[in-house]
Structure formats: structure tokens, C-alpha cells
Amino acid sequence: MKVKDGIIGFIVGDALGVPVEFVSRSILEKTPVVDMNEYGTYHQPKGTWSDDTSMTLATMTSILNKNGIDYIDIMDEFLEWIQKDKYTNSPDGMFDIGFTTHDALLNYHNGASALKSGCEGERDNGNGSLMRILPLAYINSIDYETVENVSSLTHAHKRSKIACVLYVEIAISMLENDFTIAEHVKLACCKIKEYYKGSEELTHFHKIFDNDLKDLNGKGYVIYTFECVIHSLLTTDSYRDAVLKAVNIGGDTDTNAAICGGLAGIYYGYDSIPIDWIDEINRINEVLSLCERYEAFCDES
Numbered sequence: 001m002k003v004k005d006g007i008i009g010f011i012v013g014d015a016l017g018v019p020v021e022f023v024s025r026s027i028l029e030k031t032p033v034v035d036m037n038e039y040g041t042y043h044q045p046k047g048t049w050s051d052d053t054s055m056t057l058a059t060m061t062s063i064l065n066k067n068g069i070d071y072i073d074i075m076d077e078f079l080e081w082i083q084k085d086k087y088t089n090s091p092d093g094m095f096d097i098g099f100t101t102h103d104a105l106l107n108y109h110n111g112a113s114a115l116k117s118g119c120e121g122e123r124d125n126g127n128g129s130l131m132r133i134l135p136l137a138y139i140n141s142i143d144y145e146t147v148e149n150v151s152s153l154t155h156a157h158k159r160s161k162i163a164c165v166l167y168v169e170i171a172i173s174m175l176e177n178d179f180t181i182a183e184h185v186k187l188a189c190c191k192i193k194e195y196y197k198g199s200e201e202l203t204h205f206h207k208i209f210d211n212d213l214k215d216l217n218g219k220g221y222v223i224y225t226f227e228c229v230i231h232s233l234l235t236t237d238s239y240r241d242a243v244l245k246a247v248n249i250g251g252d253t254d255t256n257a258a259i260c261g262g263l264a265g266i267y268y269g270y271d272s273i274p275i276d277w278i279d280e281i282n283r284i285n286e287v288l289s290l291c292e293r294y295e296a297f298c299d300e301s
């Protein structure tokens, strides 16, 4: 089953990063994360996922319930998450949310239409839409405009939208082709450069396009996140090493490792994800069942 490769890879990466979110790289160099841990930043039990996974599961559930992408329903499910703790596996319920996502959901709650709720300032380019976009890669004949629109629900700036399209394109390449990771990234970058030709926004992606990924910053800016993810994938050769590398860059550890883990899961496969890490994820059976239903939907669509 392909859906669980990426989605469980994503969730395990999220849970690995949660205990050390905001911890700096210099501290993680001295005491690196090597296993699934508990407590830390949010004092959560081992295997707790965060907003990244909650919003990903909300997106999948909405697409299943509506038999396709319904922007209003996706926003309604996001509200279910923040108002009713749906899609969390923490005993505390929802315990974190990004500023831009929060503001966009508030706009929607206050009456803005779904596609007009997202924030579009240059400062609204955190990784908050990139971290929930993976389910779209599994939908046959998904188009760039739809990926952009799903980003726009919360993150409507062009940079965030391009990042989502690039990520989905890399995932699709991994699902369809038998290439190396470097080849997948290169192919997807070529497509994005062609599609957005002439857009000044492309200049922000130049380190990814040129594989110039030495000065990494783990903070939650969408471009920094993308650079950390690609670097982690290109410099390792297993699921485990890729996600641990992403976590140990520090900063927005859960999101960096989740986004990395989604691609690493697709590339290396479900069986490459350490089973003892999967077993630590509370409510994993519900997620596996959701993945199965989502795969059936994607196969039929």
C-alpha cells in the first residue's frame, strides 16, 4: 500500500521531532536525537504527533468524506481540530498551531470564504501549508492550481504555493518513477522552473534548484524547511537516517522531520520505517485504517 508509506513516514517524523521542537542545532549536536523520545518541549508522551499530522489527517478525512477536494469542508475539519481536538493523539488535545494557520482559521471562523481566508503577506511564508499537503500527491491527475488552492486556505503567498507544488511533484515522481532521490528532485525542479517561468518567486528556491545546501537554518520558514528536507534526503541512505538528520538540524524539528519523513517513507517504503517507532504512535491503527480507505479512494478516482 503506497499511502501508508508516505503518511506513516510523515507521522513518525513528526513524533520524533515533537520533544525537541525549538531546540537549537548546537545543543542537538552534543545530544542528538537517536530514538523516539517523550516529554521535552510540550511534555507529551512518546509517539505524540503535532499539528502537522492533525492537519494532514483532517485533509485526508475531508477528501474521503467529500469524495474529492472541497475547500470549505477541509476548513471545517481544521476547525474541528482546533475547537474539538479532533485529529489529535495527545492527552492534552491540540497543543500547538502556527500563527498564520491560526489567523487564517480565525478569518474563516469570522465569515471569510475558504479560499479568501489564507494570509498572503511575505511574513506568512511559514511551513504551515507545506506540512499538510502530502495527501494531494496520491490523487490521480491532481493539478497545480488545486495544490495552490489547498495551500491558500491558510498560506496564500505565492512562495508557499510554489513550495507545495514542488513537494507534491517530488512525491509524485517518487510514486511513479524508479530514480535516485537526486534525480527525483532534479526532475521536479525542472518542471516547477518551467511552469513558473518568469516568476520572481523562483529566486527564493535557488539553493534547492542548485543543490547548494550547506548553510541550513532549521527555523520554520518554508524555504528553510524545504532546504533542510532536501539536504536530509540527499545526504543519507535510509528512512531512519534521513528523519534523524532532519530532526537534529534543530529548530522546527517536528515539521522538518515530518516533511522529510513523508518523502523518505515513499522512497524507502513502509518496511524501512523502524517498527518500534511505529508501535509508539498512539492511535496508529486508526491512521492505518484511514490510509487504507484513502488508498482505495485514490485508486478509484
Ligand SMILES: [Mg+2]
Residues within 6 Å of the ligand: 050, 051, 052, 096, 254, 255
Ligand atoms: Mg508541529
